Amino acid sequence: MALHAKNGAKKWTTALEGPALFSPTVWSDYVLVSLKTNQGDDMLLALDKESGRKHWSYAYPSLKMTAMPSAADQTLILPIVLSSEDPQTALDPSVSVSGNPKQARLVYALIALDIRTGAVQWQHLYQPRSYVDAFRPIISNKWVYMLEKNGILALNLDSGYPFPLSFDPDSLILDMILHNKSLIQFIQRHQSLHILMNDI
Numbered sequence: 623m624a625l626h627a628k629n630g631a632k633k634w635t636t637a638l639e640g641p642a643l644f645s646p647t648v649w650s651d652y653v654l655v656s657l658k659t660n661q662g663d664d665m666l667l668a669l670d671k672e673s674g675r676k677h678w679s680y681a682y683p684s685l686k687m688t689a690m691p692s693a694a695d696q697t698l699i700l701p702i703v704l705s706s707e708d709p710q711t712a713l714d715p716s717v718s719v720s721g722n723p724k725q726a727r728l729v730y731a732l733i734a735l736d737i738r739t740g741a742v743q744w745q746h747l748y749q750p751r752s753y754v755d756a757f758r759p760i761i762s763n764k765w766v767y768m769l770e771k772n773g774i775l776a777l778n779l780d781s782g783y784p785f786p787l788s789f790d791p792d793s794l795i796l797d798m799i800l801h802n803k804s805l806i807q808f809i810q811r812h813q814s815l816h817i818l819m820n821d822i
Contacts, residue, residue, distance in 0.1 A: 623654070624674060634674035639665070649693040652677065653703070654739060656687055666691065666700060668740060678740030680733075682713065688756035692766075697743065697779055698735040699759045699766050703728050708756060714742040718783055730756055732768065744782030748775050777814035 624633040643656040653669040665681035677771055684704055689696040704713075713731065718815060721731075730750055734743040750756050751769045760767040765785070766777040776785040 623670075634672075636669055636674040638667070643687060644690045647690050647693070649694075649698075649763075651738060654698070655690065656690060660766045661707060662700075663704070666735075666740075668737065677738075679738050680735060680742075685713075685731075686752065687732070689758040692759045692761050693737065694761040694764075694779060696737050698737050699761065699779075700733045700735060701730070701756050701759060701768070702733060703730050703753070703756060709758065713745050717742045717745055719747060720784065728753075732777065732782075734779075743780075746777055746782050746784070 623635045624634050626630065626734055628698050638655065638657050646656075648671060651671050653674075654668045655664050655669060657667060659665050659681065661683075663683055664685060664687045665679055666687065666819060667679045668677040669675065670677060678758045680700070685702045686687045686704075688701045691700040693699075710731055712732075713734040719731075730748055732748065734745070736742065736743055748768065750769055756768075761779060764779045766779055768775045768777075778781065778785065793805050
């Protein structure tokens with residue numbers, strides 16, 4: 623349901639196929655809604671911000687959303703986890719898949735979607751340290767950042783091409799945030815806490 627901000631009057635109502643997974647996100651002319659379908663699948667739904675009309679939906683049987691997507695320009699970056707033993711068959715077969723996490727019970731992926739059509743632009747497999755680290759990606763200056771098992775994953779927003787970042791094997795990245803075009807990392811090293819800031 624959408625309400626007028628000035629008076630709280632109902633603007634439109636759209637019936638959903640199942641319960642919501644996360645809070646909706648508004649980007650550009652779209653309202654993005656995550657839900658679980660009657661078949662038990664996770665689905666991302668794009669509604670028109672003014673009318674509530676459905677523009678597109680994205681869902682595959684074996685994937686689960688770990689957070690709502692992040693957005694920049696006309697691209698959405700959706701974090702998912704795959705329960706399939708063969709992740710290649712669980713993703714869009716018409717788009718190539720990059721990344722190759724090994725010896726993992728669950729496989730995680732970032733999916734780039736065109737916000738206007740829901741079409742898949744690129745797909746990248748990666749491995750976080752745990753499910754908790756599979757949060758919403760950080761996007762800045764055409765780069766997508768996520769915490770990975772061995773440090774920070776950086777992908778080009780347009781192509782999904784990975785950029786290697788330096789990693790200290792004696793350090794543990796606890797969290798990261800984006801502030802004023804700087805990537806701030808909270809790092810544990812030798813029983814002490816450090817804060818590292820990089821311009822991006």
